[in-house]
Amino acid sequence: MTLNILDVTLRDGSHSVRHAFTEAQVREAAKGLNAAGVRYFEVSHGDGLGGSSLQYGLSAIDELKLIEAAAAECTASEVAVLLIPGIGTKDDLQNAVKAGAKMVRVATHVTEADVAAQHISLGRELGLKTAGFLMMSHMAPVDKVVEQAKLFESYGAEIVYVTDSAGAMLPGDVTARISALKQSIGCDIGFHAHNNLSMAMANTVAAVEAGAAFIDGSMRALGAGAGNTQTEVMVAVLEKLGYETGVDLYPLMDTANNVIAPIMQQPQEITGGSLILGYSGVYSSFLLHAQKAAKQFGVHERDILKEIGKLKAVGGQEDLIYEVAQNLAG
């Protein structure tokens, strides 16, 4: 069976480098991904198109310039973008397409798929490979995930992703969701992992075995929280399991080690903070913001994140961190 690998280093990894990728870094990474035969890779601010903000972090370089630079390096690969309605708009998507994007993943919280109807339709109208991305999928029961995936499909999505934004799922949770989707929707199914509980690879394997055809990874695991499933390792694992990925391992490894490793601002390991993200079910990009607030207000990052989990925050609510840190500081 053939699987489609989508690399998110240049989007999810944007969180880990505080949205400061340079054009040269993006070109080098894109060149490597293209040479390795990775069919799709994503380039955007960590919070998707239009994410550059005081709330999430300002982009050092305009993401449209980065998309353009990445697209210019592609002969076989195609550039994907992430779009979160409420943050980015249809105008942002049109600009990204002018810059060379060929695929869009429209992301909503797992219960809010209906805000994405217009954005998914636009993706199809523009001839893009179009996917719906159900963020924080651990927060909804299986039947709710199915209901929301059906909405995405009805708007025209060609792939629906189960997205473990908090790295909170265990393999059984993944199997239950992907298997249920396999039985109830006709379009392809994808999976996006975070490694906060060291489950990214196990969850990825569970997803593939339950029928996911699109799988996300990032080189050297560069991504929010403890990062994502490590693309180059994933390719090797999937090959050993007997799946075709069409990806050439060595050029991918070389890009991961020679291009991405030198960019990393901190090792992509499971620290106290990222462990609590997974344990409490908190959106992974909150990590670095919580670390900063912990220093600023003299409190512990894990107390902040634990409280955020209790408040049932969803993706994008980084502003809550200030308030929680202030309260903890008394």
Added chain:
Amino acid sequence: MTKLKVGIIGSGNIGTDLMYKIERSEVLQMSVMVGIDPDSDGLKRAKDRGYETIATGIEGLAERLDLVDIVFDATSAYAHQKNSDILTAAGKKVIDLTPAAIGPFVVPPVNLTEHLEKGNVNMVTCGGQATIPMIHAISRVVPVDYAEIVATISSKSAGPGTRANIDEFTRTTSRAIEVVGGAKRGKAIIILNPAEPAIIMRDTVHALVAEEGHEEAIRASILEMVEAVQQYVPGYSLKAATVFEGKKVSVFLEVAGAADYLPAYAGNLDIMTAAAVQVANELARHLQQAKEVAL
């Protein structure tokens, strides 16, 4: 004095909440609720309270224009242009609660009396009504180079109109941050949170000011503005202390509603409808004065 006769188009969350607030006005008389679904809760409630109801949308209202002096449009940005054209052609005043933004923006504590002569005024968005007073409070102390707002509302308080207009929300709010708030550049983000029990509307303003060092004056200006908004939305408050980091100023707000239609979590409904009623009250007084002068 004679009360102005009020029509509401759109019998969803916003239109229904508006009805209850109009009942408390001394200068407005609720007259007709206009919807497109005869079974909608809003139309039923309007009928139960003894008002005229029209279930055939703007076409139905166009045949009964004698019922209204002033019309609130709580439908959708996509429907507003047509509604407005029909009503303004007949000399009716239109207060637009969709993010269509054909007419000038009004945020009561900033520019309540600025556009009273206009046939159509726009109420920006719920996030705009909650945050633009704060941006103005900062910009009247020190120039604001950039301001962005993050509005987090409970999923239950976001009806189908709000959901279909999410891009219009961000676009219209961004523009009003500049035009009314006084920021050189604006940006808006909206987040829906499905937590149970439902979360109370939260709004955060992050602003970049032109120069550091006006903390006391900014704090005082913010407090004064909070009190001004509380005059019509008593549940409007600061949720945490304002944070100053270099040129960045962050203000954290909570907006609890009056629970007229949806429960108190839906402060996003209240801040829109209460602001719109402020505008209508002012308009009614203005028209009355104009009449007296003419006599």
